[in-house]
Amino acid sequence: xxxxxxxxxxxxxxxxxxxxxxxxxxxxxxxxxxxxxxxxxxxxxxxxxxxxxxxxxxxxxxxxxxxxxxxxxxxxxxxxxxxxxxxxxxxxxxxxxxxxxxxxxxxxxxxxxxxxxxxxxxxxxxxxxxxxxxxxxxxxxxxxxxxxxxxxxxxxxxxxxxxxxxxxxxxxxxxxxxxxxxxxxxxxxxxxxxxxxxxxxxxxxxxxxxxxxxxxxxxxxxxxxxxxxxxxxxxxxxxxxxxxxxx
Amino acid sequence: xxxxxxxxxxxxxxxxxxxxxxxxxxxxxxxxxxxxxxxxxxxxxxxxxxxxxxxxxxxxxxxxxxxxxxxxxxxxxxxxxxxxxxxxxxxxxxxxxxxxxxxxxxxxxxxxxxxxxxxxxxxxxxxxxxxxxxxxxxxxxxxxxxxxxxxxxxxxxxxxxxxxxxxxxxxxxxxxxxxxxxxxxxxxxxxxxxxxxxxxx
Numbered sequence: 523x524x525x526x527x528x529x530x531x532x533x534x535x536x537x538x539x540x541x542x543x544x545x546x547x548x549x550x551x552x553x554x555x556x557x558x559x560x561x562x563x564x565x566x567x568x569x570x571x572x573x574x575x576x577x578x579x580x581x582x583x584x585x586x587x588x589x590x591x592x593x594x595x596x597x598x599x600x601x602x603x604x605x606x607x608x609x610x611x612x613x614x615x616x617x618x619x620x621x622x623x624x625x626x627x628x629x630x631x632x633x634x635x636x637x638x639x640x641x642x643x644x645x646x647x648x649x650x651x652x653x654x655x656x657x658x659x660x661x662x663x664x665x666x667x668x669x670x671x672x673x674x675x676x677x678x679x680x681x682x683x684x685x686x687x688x689x690x691x692x693x694x695x696x697x698x699x700x701x702x703x704x705x706x707x708x709x710x711x712x713x714x715x716x717x718x719x720x721x722x723x724x725x726x727x728x729x730x731x732x733x734x735x736x737x738x739x740x741x742x743x744x745x746x747x748x749x750x751x752x753x754x755x756x757x758x759x760x761x762x763x764x765x766x767x768x769x
Numbered sequence: 770x771x772x773x774x775x776x777x778x779x780x781x782x783x784x785x786x787x788x789x790x791x792x793x794x795x796x797x798x799x800x801x802x803x804x805x806x807x808x809x810x811x812x813x814x815x816x817x818x819x820x821x822x823x824x825x826x827x828x829x830x831x832x833x834x835x836x837x838x839x840x841x842x843x844x845x846x847x848x849x850x851x852x853x854x855x856x857x858x859x860x861x862x863x864x865x866x867x868x869x870x871x872x873x874x875x876x877x878x879x880x881x882x883x884x885x886x887x888x889x890x891x892x893x894x895x896x897x898x899x900x901x902x903x904x905x906x907x908x909x910x911x912x913x914x915x916x917x918x919x920x921x922x923x924x925x926x927x928x929x930x931x932x933x934x935x936x937x938x939x940x941x942x943x944x945x946x947x948x949x950x951x952x953x954x955x956x957x958x959x960x961x962x963x964x965x966x967x968x969x970x
Contacts, residue, residue, distance in 0.1 A: 550800065715790055719953050719956040727946045
């Protein structure tokens, strides 16, 4: 039974982070960067890419060293591991993509303090083997990146009427995905801090509503099923009683 | 150097560049421990201590150890270690001093380590270049007062937010909006209000 569970788990370890246990929308982890660097799609995606690297790498290393690290100094040890990868990312970004480095600014070193990474290290990587930890890190950080992209796209579109305007990420293309030239209708408040809070709040409410709707439908279906079984049982009982009566 | 420099540093860090609402630092504890105003006060006291002492220590470390040896690129690792050990100290102290507060702060106490506000302020102190502007000695005083102001700002916002959330508990909110979503919208409105303070100094 244990083996079966493990086999079924391989894929779900990876996919659970994407939607079911999305770090931002379900666990509310890593909200600081989710608010601070999502004023446009490209900064959101850029941050997502950096976190994918750091979380996957730190999960692998933490799970490699899990048997050597004493329980009492667990947290400082994990922090040093995470900080090492963050420093690599910090220097790497500065070298490869200076515009991204400038626009993310202080939030690159602050990946160290992202509760998502620490949370995965303590709750998953320290109890699982290397492969599963790597998959978990990849899935969780991809979920984080997706959420960042969603928030960034919403905010950028509401604020400017455009998406990915003047992309500078090394994605190979420049120009906008959507350019409505909607300057008269742009709401600049969504670039600012207030817009960030409100956009995340609204998305959370939307996801809550969808979840509740699904739960409600499942409950109705289950109730109907129970009702049907009850009716069948009653029917059988009646038939039995009739047969008994005739005999 | 006139004392107004310190005053300006405190006010601008507290109100204009508020850590939570303007710089998005420390949003996790802001949402996590603001359910009751009691825990909010305890948390902001702990944060204040770690933030002020932490920024003094990281400042000294940066200018007297990292810079002379030209190893400033490991500043992130060095800073986070200092903060982690400080948090351990505060945790031991609170455990001894007040069992009730220790229980109330619960998981958020070790999580001050991953409170980006503290590391963020430490990094900002270096990036703002106070040392170049005022000299290393006086720059430290300015950095300390801006850290103090930031901690005050954190305390102000988290306390105000916790009192609002206590009232929200009793309000009739649509089920999908209950809890965090409506709190985030409230935080957004607070941020809008804080926008009005821009340009005071």
